[in-house]
Amino acid sequence: MLKNLPIGATERWLLLVILLISAYLAVATDTFLTLVNLFDILNYSAVNVIFAAGLLVVLIAGGIDISFAVGASVVQYIVVTALIQMGGGNWAIGIVLSLAVGFCLGAINAALIYHFRIISIVVTIATFNLFFGFLMFLTGGVSIYNLPSWLSSRVILFEYETEIGWAEITLPVLAMVVTVAATWFLLRRLNLGRQLFAMGDNTEGARRLGINLGAMHYLAYGWLGACAGLAGLMQAHYAREVVPNALYGRELEVLAAVVLGGARLGGGRGTLLGAILGLALVSITQNGLNLLGISPYAFRMIVGFIILVAISLSNETIGLIVSRLKGPKAAGALR
Structure with a gap:
């Protein structure tokens, strides 16, 4: 039945695994399938998911960013502090400030990567520590x-009493x-989205076609920064507090999820459905x-394993691997 769905092989296999795990948890626990859970x-x-949408754009463009979660924490503090100084503000001001500050943080990464020709993972490791250290130093962790x-x-x-x-x-x-x-519209309906795919797939080819690589870097990392800013504001609203390390570590599980969904670490490939x-x-x-009472460290092990496999097989997809197991003809068809 899943074979008839109009989605890619990776998405079909992910959906199958989700259904199997959900069926097991429904039997093994009393609360998994409850509406509340x-x-x-x-x-x-x-x-x-907001993080993932922004990160997908960066991965498609051929980059990588692990600083977005701490960037969201920085946005939380800057925006909330500014709103308090302004007398409270409102949703419109809060969202605009979050998007603007987040975009600026993303633009810092873009500038360092493009203008100084530094590998994106190196830059974002540096800004990860820079942003988080700066935040903790100024706030004292309060x-x-x-x-x-x-x-x-x-x-x-929406609410429903159970x-x-x-x-x-x-x-x-x-x-x-x-x-x-908005991300789907950018990637699938705008020429800018096609340019991002082209740059991620073949940077030199994109340059020869006249694509402005600098603008694409600012678009990709700025988009992720803006998404991170909005995510930070939503996290503050949901938790009703701003904690400096509340989002610390989210970057790994989001990265694992997006590459698990078929985004290629080398760029040029990825879908929103797969990321979701x-x-x-x-x-x-x-x-x-x-729910099963298993140590949370087991989850960190799973995330680490997913990232390791994704890096090792960065030029593959789940569907291609499975098809190769079935035979060379099927693999050739997918290519």
């Missing part, structure tokens, strides 16, 4: 709990939907381990 997974994953009333008041889009509590869909889910739609399904698999696995 499923909505909790959705609300928690919304911020990660959290902000006194948020503006509009930001700390939970916006619930026997074990209220099942709620909150504002970050709407922000996730808008971000995914990859993140769904990672989130369900994390949730399942928690």
Whole structure:
């Protein structure tokens, strides 16, 4: 039945694995398939999906960025502090500031990578430490709990009372939907998206075609920065506090999910559906381990394994690997 779906081989296999894991958790636990738990997974994953949409753009363009999560934490502090100084502000001001500050942080990465010809992973490791160290030094690791009333008041889009509590869909889910739609439009409907794919697939070929590589770097990393800024604001709204290390470590699980979804670390390949399904698999696995009472360190092991496999097989896809196991003719057909 999955073979008839109009999606790629990678997405079909991810969907199959998600269904199998979900079926097992439904039998092994009493709470996995409850509406409360499923909505909790959705609300928690919304911020990660926003991250994933931005990261996918960078990976398609042939780069990599591991600084976006701490960048989101920096945006949280800058924006919330500025809003408090302004007397509170509102949603419009908060979103504009978050997008602008996030874009600027992404532009720093783009400038260092493009103008100084430094490998993206080296730059973003450096800015990861720079952003986080700067944040912790200036704040002393102190959290902000006194948020503006509009930001700390939970916006619930849908709620339903069940026997074990209220099942709620909150504002970050709407922000996730808008971000995914905007990213899809950029990648699939705009010429800029085709240029990003071209640059990631063959940088020299893209340059000879007249594509402005500098502009593409700023677009890719700025897009991720803006997504990170919005994700940071949504995380502050959902948690109703700003904690400097709350998003620390998210970059690894998001990266693992996006490459699991078929994005090639070498650039030029990736789909939003694959990234979302990859993140769904990672989130369900994390949730399942928690429900089964398994140590959270097991989840870190899984994330590390996924990244290691993705780096080792950066020029492959799940569908291609499986087809090769079936025979050389099937593999040749996929090529």
